[in-house]
Amino acid sequence: MPTSSKARAKRRIAVLEEELEMIRQEKGGKQRKTTFYVSQGRAIRRLVVLYHSVEDMIAENDRRYEFRSSLESTAEQDRLQRGYVELTRVLPWLHERLGDLDQGDSEDMLRKASNLKKGADAARGDDTSSLKELVATWVNQEFRPSPLIKSNEKYSRGFASDICGMLLCPAEWDWKQNSVKTGIRDRTTEYIVSENSWPLFLYENYQVNSDDLEEGLLKSKLLVLAFKAVFTSPSSAREAEGDGDGADVLENNRRARLRSDQTKVKTCVASIINMKKVTPRAIAYVVCQVRFALSSVLSWRTVDADFDYEAFWCNIVDFFEDTPGPVTRRKVEKLLEWWTR
DNA sequence: GCTGCCCCAGCTTTGAGGGA
DNA sequence: TCCCTCAAAGCTGGGGCAGC
Structure with missing residues (x-):
């Protein structure tokens, strides 16, 4: 032509x-x-x-x-x-x-x-691959399951594993109850695990207040560790041990920029992609990656049994961005401040 | 030189589409 | 229904870069 x-x-x-x-x-x-x-x-x-x-x-x-x-x-x-x-x-x-x-x-x-x-997609694949190993290490350190979660395979994860099952279990259910555990594992109609429930791994100290399901939501140590691993480096997550908030997540970025006109310094992902603060969509990304790492699914896909990752990601984004009123808006802003402080 | 990290290339796996 | 082909997606080993 x-x-x-x-x-x-x-x-x-x-x-x-x-x-x-x-x-x-x-x-x-x-x-x-x-x-x-x-x-x-x-x-x-x-x-x-x-x-x-x-x-x-x-x-x-x-x-x-x-x-x-x-x-x-x-x-x-x-x-x-x-x-x-x-x-x-x-x-x-x-x-x-x-x-x-x-x-x-x-x-x-x-x-x-x-x-x-x-x-x-390449970056997503890289993160999936590195978090597969890291999440297993963190779960083993935090909960000392027996047997330990193997870092290089996923067959022992998901609801088949007691500890991964507990973390993936919807917060409103009590994984310790045998009826809940077997119901989820057998996928009975009363215990369908879908994207419409918040899993326990999202909560601070992995504990939920049944009267207020938003208390401690998106403040878990596992999430902070994963966020640091993705946006700064796996070693920064190891150093910080997940204490406190997301403050030092962006510290590497600031340091890198401070010296950007002088000598070359080691940069992290947050610096490379010009990330200046923790955003709702970055949190949603990390939540989905951690959920995937805890599951037994081998390769990245949108749907895992009754759980739709795409809808789950949308739920988290909407939680931050599509707030119904000023009170909720303020709550969400406080949560973002906690991450960025 | 060693280590840690990002990220690419190439290999493997998966899935869709078409023909027998 | 089965088999084959091909493209897309996913995974992994290793190269390159930067700090120590």
């Missing part, structure tokens, strides 16, 4: 811009076979959306722009739009480049979106 000289020139400029970005990244170091868009994409699953695609968010933003006056939207569409806003915060260059697109650029943009997705 013939292409115009203008289109060819544009593509050439795009390629050169990409190469320039690469050179900026490398800063004279030995060349590494990575692309800018794959690298940028690594932040998407961690900070923006765990399951939806970049194209979905762009399409929702376009829809809102086109039908501004007669717009009605579902909760799903609102969540996508908030995702688009978050995406433009994480990848500030994206919105500008989308605005400059014309007909001839769409193929190029699709190729870039594909690379972003590649990076996004």
Whole structure:
């Protein structure tokens, strides 16, 4: 198919811009076979959306722009739009480049979106892999189960394991009761474990106040350790032992930035993806990763028996972002302060 | 030089689609 | 229904980089 000289020139400029970005990244170091868009994409699953695609968010933003006056939207569409806003915060260059697109650029943009997705999924896979081992270690240290959870396999996890079962059990049920334990394991209709219940591993000290299911929610040591492992480094999680809050989660980032114009310093994920504070979507990402690590499911998937991870991720995001009133809003803000303080 | 960490390349697994 | 092909997704070993 013939292409115009203008289109060819544009593509050439795009390629050169990409190469320039690469050179900026490398800063004279030995060349590494990575692309800018794959690298940028690594932040998407961690900070923006765990399951939806970049194209979905762009399409929702376009829809809102086109039908501004007669717009009605579902909760799903609102969540996508908030995702688009978050995406433009994480990848500030994206919105500008989308605005400059014309007909001839769409193929190029699709190729870039594909690379972003590649990076996004690769980062998710890396985190899944490292948390598989780390979560087993932390559970063994914290609860001393017998036999210990094996760090390199998952068959002994999930509801088959007493300790993983307890952590995965919906907080409103008492895992110690045999009827609950066997009901969940046999998947009887009274004990369906779905995304609509908060599992016990989300709670501070793994204890729940049955009169107030939001007390201590999303404050567990396991979550803080996992958050540190993902966004700073596994060793930072080991050093901190999960005490306190998420404060030092971002300390590495600050240190890295402080010296960014001087000597080269070791950077962490939070620094690489320019993460300045703990966000609801980052917490939701870590919650899903920990839930997956505690389960016996071998490879990443959306649905585990009756539990839908995508819906679970949406529930956590909505818990923070779609608050019904000012009182709930204040509660959520306090929780985020606890993470970021 | 050693260690820790990020992240990529390549291999393996999974699943969809089509033909016999 | 079974088998085959192919693409996508997932997993893992190791390269490269930075700190000590």
